[in-house]
Amino acid sequence: MSRRPVIERLMAKVVKETNAPAHRPDLAPCWIWTGYCNPFGHGNITLSAEEGRALVHRVTYQHAIGPIPKGLELDHLCRVPSCCNPAHLEAVTHAENVRRGRGGEAARARAATRTHCTNGHAYAGENYRITPLGRRRCRVCAREWASRKRTQMREGAAA
Template sequence: MTDIEARFWSKVDKSGDCWLWTAATTYGYGRFAITKRQMIGAHRFAWETVNGPVPDGMVIDHLCRIRLCVNPAHMEVVTNGENVLRGEGLSALNARKTHCKNGHEFTPENTIVTKNPSGNGRACRECRRAAWTARATCPECGGSFSARNLARHRTNQHGGSHV
C-alpha cells in the first residue's frame, strides 16, 4: 500500500456495511486531496485503487445511495444517463411513471415523445386528443369551438382579450 493509499484509508470509517468518508466533502460527496493541487472524489479514488481506472465517458454509481460511502463493493461503473435514471431526481421519477396523471398507460401507441428546451419528455396521446376535441360554447355568439380555440375566437370576433 502506498503512502497516498494509507492516508486515504485512514480517513474512512469501516465500522459498518458502508465505509464512510470522514474528511472533506463537496455536495455531500467525499473529496480527497492526492496532492495540494489535485482533488478527486473519494469514491472514485477508492474504486480506482481497487479496480483500476474508470473508462472514459463512464461514472461511478453508488448502489447503496450513500454519497459518503467509499466501499467499492457498493459501486458500479455506468453511463451518466444510467446513473441519472437510477437516482431520485425528477428525470428518474418521471421516467419510472407508467401512467399519465389521468391514469392512461404510457404504451408506445399512446405516448408522444416531446422535445423542449430542458430536454425530452413525453405526453399522453389520449389526453392530447381529448383536449383538442373538447368543445366549448362562446358566450357572446353561441358558436361551438374547440376549447383551445375559444379564446382566440373571442379575441378576434368580439374584441379585447377574453379569458
C-alpha cells in the same frame, strides 16, 4: 518528511458501518468518508500539491478495481454519496447514472422511458401530446377527464 500513501491517509478517515444499506440489503456495509465533502456529499482528498484533489470514491475504486473506463462514471449502488466502498461502485454511462439517480433530472429520464400512462394507455402514435413543459399527456385520459368534468358541470347546473 515524506507523506503517507494516499490510500493509507484515506482509510484513516473512513468509518466502516456494520449494517448494509436499508434499500439494498444485498450489499456489504457502506464505508463512510468522514473528511471534507463537496456540496454534493462526495468526499474529497488531496492527492499531492501537484495532483490536487480527487473524489474519494474514485480513488478507492481505482485502488481496488482499476482505472475507470473512458466515457463512464461511477454510480453509487447504495445511494450514499459519502460512501467509498468499491463494492458499492459501478462504472456506467452518464445516461444510466442519471436514470438510476434520485433528483429531478433522474425522474425526467425515468419518465421518458415509460411506454404507457398510469392508466395503461400506450404512449404511441397520436395517443399523446407534449405539453408546453415538455411532458407527455395521454389523450385518452384527457378525453375521459374532460367528459367527467362536463358531466359534473351539467349536474351542478341542473341542481
